[in-house]
Amino acid sequence: MISTTAILILLAVLFAALFLGVPIGFALGLSGVVTILFTADPQYLTQVPITLRNTLSEFVFVAIPLYIIMGNIMYHGKSGERIFGVAFQLLQKVKGGTGVASVAAYTLFAAIVGSSMTSVLTIGRIAIPEMLKQSYSKNLTYGLSALGGSLGILIPPSIPLILYASLSGTSPGQLFLAGIVPGLMIAGLLAIYTMIKAPTLDQVRIAQLAAIPSDEEKSKTSAIIIRAIPDLLLPIIVLGGIYAGIFTPTEAAAVGVIYAVIVSMVIHRTLSLKKVPTVFIESVTTSAMLLTVVIGAVVFGSALTLLGLPQYLSAFITDLAVSPWVVILIMSLIWLLMGFFLEVVSILLITTPIFFPIAMSLGFDPVWFGIIMVINMELAVITPPVGMNLFAIKTLVPKESMWTIIKSVLPFGAVIIAVLVLSWVFPELVLFIL
Secondary structure (H helix, E strand, O other), X not given: OOOHXXXXXXXXXXXXXXXXXXOHHHHHHHHHHHHHHXXXXXXXHHHXXXXXXXXXXXXXXXXXXXXXXXHHHHHHOOHHHHHHHHHHHHHOOOOOHHHHHHHHHHHHHHHHHOOHHHHHHHXXXXXXXXXXXXXXXXXXXXXXXXXXXXXXXXXXXXXXXXXXXXHHOOOHHXXXXXXHHHHHHHHHHXXXXXXXXXXXXXXXXXXXXXXXXXXXXXXXXXXXXXXXXXXHHHHHHHHHHHHXXXXXXXXXXXXXXXXXXXXXXXXXXXXXXXXXXXXXXXXXXXXXXXXXXXXXXXXXXXXXXXXXXXXXXXXXXXXXXXXXHHHHHHHHHHHHHHHOOOOHHHHHHHHHHHHHHHHHHOOOOHXXXXXXXXXXXXXXXOOOOOOHXXXXXXXXXXXXXXXXXXXXXXXXHHHHHHHHHHHHHOOHHHXXXX
């Protein structure tokens, strides 16, 4: 029988630490250690370092700092500007062209960096001023940017998918492949909504575009596309290499770093040697913060395993006479509530060891379940008070009130919910590409 006292101690220490402002990784680790000390033989703590070593020595974890480095190189190498330039040049004449171009740029950049906040800071730095200049409403501009940036955690290469793969023993390559269609569905719905809500091109803008000779326009478009080809090849090389079986996701990350250096420092020369230390300092800082959360979550998970909570919940849910889909709905509501207070990595690391065994006992596909979890995580990055994409937009428009940004972004959660429901009802949308 599971100990209610132990669970209360675990939660009390965790929430007290978070309330006092303790970083999430340390709060998770502290609550796990205290729970083990008060509810079990203290010698069990000697097993924790072994668990940490076994977890962090997994080859797939090497991919995380490599993808972070790759994304930072392309960020500082102005890859986002070149990608947005291509999308804008091709789509500027249609209604909502600037907004649709922004969606396309967010989608393409997501396939490079694997981070939602970096996507917002990179593409949003260009897209937000351009949309506001063309009379887009703040609601549409900020909402589009927050949701477009969230694609960075679903479209591969995705760091949350790598973490889920490690925790669940699922193939990272299959998860990457399965994330493509839901990611494109979100991008497609966002583009359609943008075309409906965007302002019509005014007469001055139409006249300006019509005044450009067709040959000159084609030449300019061709030059912009050709310039961005090396950037656009990065996801093709990384993901294509994985799916073709040429290299593993971790090896693909290493190849991506080398290629990013070539693109940014040799081909475009937009990343100078002077900036390289900044790239590595930022990458090391981000990697250390993320892996600190991983370590804390592993200790937290060890305490949960010692208490038998995952096994208890799995048996309890299995014995309930409810539909498996009701269980998924309950999980999604829990993820939504956690998203108000925790960031994506923490939620994933806390809930996967608990929810994954339950999902498997109910007969769900592990790849499908991982994608459903990460789609839910997209809501976490746009919901207050700790939605990271909200803070990213605030960084880009510092004079705007946070309340205005929140009001603009929250309605766009309907797009994520729509794709989530479609992925529930039609699992083949996620799995057919495998």
